[in-house]
Amino acid sequence: MNRKMLKNYIINLIVVALIYAGIKVLISAGVINRYYEGIIIFIMINIILATSLNLATGFLGQLTLGHAGFMAAGAYVSAITAIALKNSGMPNLLILIISLIAAAIVSALVGIAIGIPALRLRGDYLAIITLGFGEMIRVIINNLRGLTGGAQGLTGIPRIATFDNVFWVTALVILVLYRLTHSRQGRAIVSIREDEIAAEAVGVKTTYFKVLGFAIAAGFAGVGGGLYAHYLAFLDPKIFGFMRSVEILVIVVLGGMGSLTGSIFAAIILTILPEALRSFSDYRMLLYSFALVLMMIFRPIGMFGTKEFSWQGIYDRYKMLRDAVKRREKA
Amino acid sequence: MVLFLQQLINGLSVGSIYALIALGYTMVYGIIKLINFAHGEIMMAGAYFAFLIAVSTNLPFVAVMLISMVLAAVLGVVIERVAYKPLRNAPRISLLITAIGMSLFLQNLALVIFRADPKIMPTLIAKHPINIGPIQVGTVTLTTLVLSIIFMVILDVFVKKTKPGKAMRAVSEDKDAALLMGINVDKTISLTFAIGSALGALGGVLYGITYTQVYPTMGILPGLKAFIAAVLGGIGLIPGAVLGGFAVGMVETISKAYLPTQWTDAIVFGILIVVLLIKPTGILGKNEKEKV
Numbered sequence: 001m002n003r004k005m006l007k008n009y010i011i012n013l014i015v016v017a018l019i020y021a022g023i024k025v026l027i028s029a030g031v032i033n034r035y036y037e038g039i040i041i042f043i044m045i046n047i048i049l050a051t052s053l054n055l056a057t058g059f060l061g062q063l064t065l066g067h068a069g070f071m072a073a074g075a076y077v078s079a080i081t082a083i084a085l086k087n088s089g090m091p092n093l094l095i096l097i098i099s100l101i102a103a104a105i106v107s108a109l110v111g112i113a114i115g116i117p118a119l120r121l122r123g124d125y126l127a128i129i130t131l132g133f134g135e136m137i138r139v140i141i142n143n144l145r146g147l148t149g150g151a152q153g154l155t156g157i158p159r160i161a162t163f164d165n166v167f168w169v170t171a172l173v174i175l176v177l178y179r180l181t182h183s184r185q186g187r188a189i190v191s192i193r194e195d196e197i198a199a200e201a202v203g204v205k206t207t208y209f210k211v212l213g214f215a216i217a218a219g220f221a222g223v224g225g226g227l228y229a230h231y232l233a234f235l236d237p238k239i240f241g242f243m244r245s246v247e248i249l250v251i252v253v254l255g256g257m258g259s260l261t262g263s264i265f266a267a268i269i270l271t272i273l274p275e276a277l278r279s280f281s282d283y284r285m286l287l288y289s290f291a292l293v294l295m296m297i298f299r300p301i302g303m304f305g306t307k308e309f310s311w312q313g314i315y316d317r318y319k320m321l322r323d324a325v326k327r328r329e330k331a
Numbered sequence: 332m333v334l335f336l337q338q339l340i341n342g343l344s345v346g347s348i349y350a351l352i353a354l355g356y357t358m359v360y361g362i363i364k365l366i367n368f369a370h371g372e373i374m375m376a377g378a379y380f381a382f383l384i385a386v387s388t389n390l391p392f393v394a395v396m397l398i399s400m401v402l403a404a405v406l407g408v409v410i411e412r413v414a415y416k417p418l419r420n421a422p423r424i425s426l427l428i429t430a431i432g433m434s435l436f437l438q439n440l441a442l443v444i445f446r447a448d449p450k451i452m453p454t455l456i457a458k459h460p461i462n463i464g465p466i467q468v469g470t471v472t473l474t475t476l477v478l479s480i481i482f483m484v485i486l487d488v489f490v491k492k493t494k495p496g497k498a499m500r501a502v503s504e505d506k507d508a509a510l511l512m513g514i515n516v517d518k519t520i521s522l523t524f525a526i527g528s529a530l531g532a533l534g535g536v537l538y539g540i541t542y543t544q545v546y547p548t549m550g551i552l553p554g555l556k557a558f559i560a561a562v563l564g565g566i567g568l569i570p571g572a573v574l575g576g577f578a579v580g581m582v583e584t585i586s587k588a589y590l591p592t593q594w595t596d597a598i599v600f601g602i603l604i605v606v607l608l609i610k611p612t613g614i615l616g617k618n619e620k621e622k623v
Contacts, residue, residue, distance in 0.1 A: 121607060123423060124423070125607060125611050127366070127427065128366070128558075128562060129604060135600050136600050136604070139594070139596055139597040139600070143597070242551075242555075246431055246435075249428070249431075250432075253424075257424070282443050283443065285438075285439040286439040286440060286442075286443055289432050289438075289439060290436055292431075293414050293432040293433055296425050296426075296432065297414070297417045297418060300422065
């Protein structure tokens with residue numbers, strides 16, 4: 001790790017800590033009430049879901065329409081684990097960690113099981129088959145009534161996801177995804193997006209990296225689902241339908257496929273916007289879908305394209321501008 | 332055995348609706364390689380058109396059906412012109428997401444205009460059972476089946492024998508070559524959307540009559556199943572859509588009759604997955620070699 005990168009990490013760590021402290025202060029001052037806190041938690045869950053889908057769709061280039069299925073698998077595994085551990089006397093945080101790890105492992109395994117056959121297909125066919133698998137997961141959960149409560153929903157999940165732990169889990173997920181996408185493995189993953197045949201020709205094990213990327217994306221979707229379950233304390237298979245997958249995909253597309261920071265900003269906007277438009281609730285989804293179509297026609301690469309937002313980048317741009325102004329003054 | 336035959340006929344009727352909708356998917360995919368997610372909503376729109384006409388006028392069923400098909404065709408062409416045409420050279424994923432956005436838009440537009448509560452479709456076809464030997468067949472079932480087959484035959488003749496039909500086949504074979512041969516590609520694509528949408532609307536009208544209800548989200552599930560039907564038969568191929576539609580309808584009806592209903596959708600999706608894994612190009616599709 002060179003000095004510039006180290007500097008970047010330290011700056012970002014400070015920014016994250018400042019955001020955390022800022023929100024904490026606002027919560028204790030009562031500016032952020034329970035309703036706003038809930039929205040913030042949903043923003044962070046959406047960030048986890050969107051950044052993980054971005055790994056599969058943006059970086060790996062495999063369009064998937066079944067992300068809600070992995071989220072559902074994680075949510076149910078995590079909820080069932082936590083219910084089993086509820087009366088064991090363990091502290092809440094430990095229960096949360098154990099159930100989230102269980103969720104991540106199971107979702108990643110589901111991801112591998114689906115990925116190995118599905119990733120042989122490309123483009124539209126992959127989108128369709130992931131759609132099919134996502135719906136299958138939901139139907140299976142709906143029918144395992146003894147374990148999941150079926151269509152009546154699963155109740156009695158301990159409400160152990162708080163602002164603090166959701167915040168740090170989100171930060172950790174983003175860090176892992178950032179490190180992954182900027183590593184040797186990450187470059188292999190991006191090379192598959194750019195040109196799969198060329199990547200294979202230069203010796204990238206395409207199948208391995210496709211399944212790896214897919215499994216990691218699925219695992220983190222499971223974590224997002226787990227947090228969702230522990231915040232809402234109630235699960236219903238209907239939540240994880242095809243529309244949920246589409247919502248996550250829309251966040252990724254709006255932010256820019258291949259930009260983690262883009263997904264973060266888009267998740268913030270697309271979680272707040274529907275809430276802010278609640279008073280026009282009839283027209284809310286209408287505007288939302290209209291904006292999506294407009295976005296695709298006029299700026300299909302999303303807000304950020306494949307670029308990442310960085311403080312260093314802003315500073316560099318500022319310096320460039322300043323130098324340009326100086327040069328002009330001299331001349 | 333009687334029960335099985337009865338189910339077989341019901342399956343054919345449901346299957347013919349799926350086949351009609353699947354034709355729209357497959358024709359659009361064949362010509363611009365787009366999974367038109369908004370097609371299920373066009374079907375829904377067709378059902379609402381029929382509902383509105385039937386409630387406000389006393390026109391006979393055939394007139395109601397034809398007018399709603401024409402209106403849906405216009406809607407389909409408008410959607411293509413406004414939303415898909417500007418993206419013709421954009422990456423496929425942008426086009427796909429636009430289609431998803433369009434589908435959401437139409438659903439919510441219907442929700443705002445008509446509200447979420449289902450509307451009861453007026454009885455456009457007099458309902459009385461017809462006995463064929465030991466089997467009872469409803470007039471609705473029979474009309475659905477007959478109408479679907481008539482329109483499929485018309486489509487087949489149109490695509491094979493007429494000049495615009497030939498143009499459609501040429502454009503789906505190779506857009507650039509078709510352009511060089513003097514075919515108006517834009518017009519042909521619009522025509523494809525018009526025909527696909529009209530057939531989808533016919534499916535919607537028949538679906539609305541069969542289940543006697545019209546509601547804004549009615550297009551989602553039949554749309555998805557028709558899409559599966561199109562993939563099953565081989566997407567982009569017109570006979571494939573018909574074959575797939577009937578197959579999905581049969582499987583659905585028969586599994587509903589003999590298995591717990593909540594597994595029906597899982598079985599349909601299961602078929603999709605198996606087909607895609609074994610032969611992604613569908614039953615009638617040819618395998619394409621990968622070119623570098």
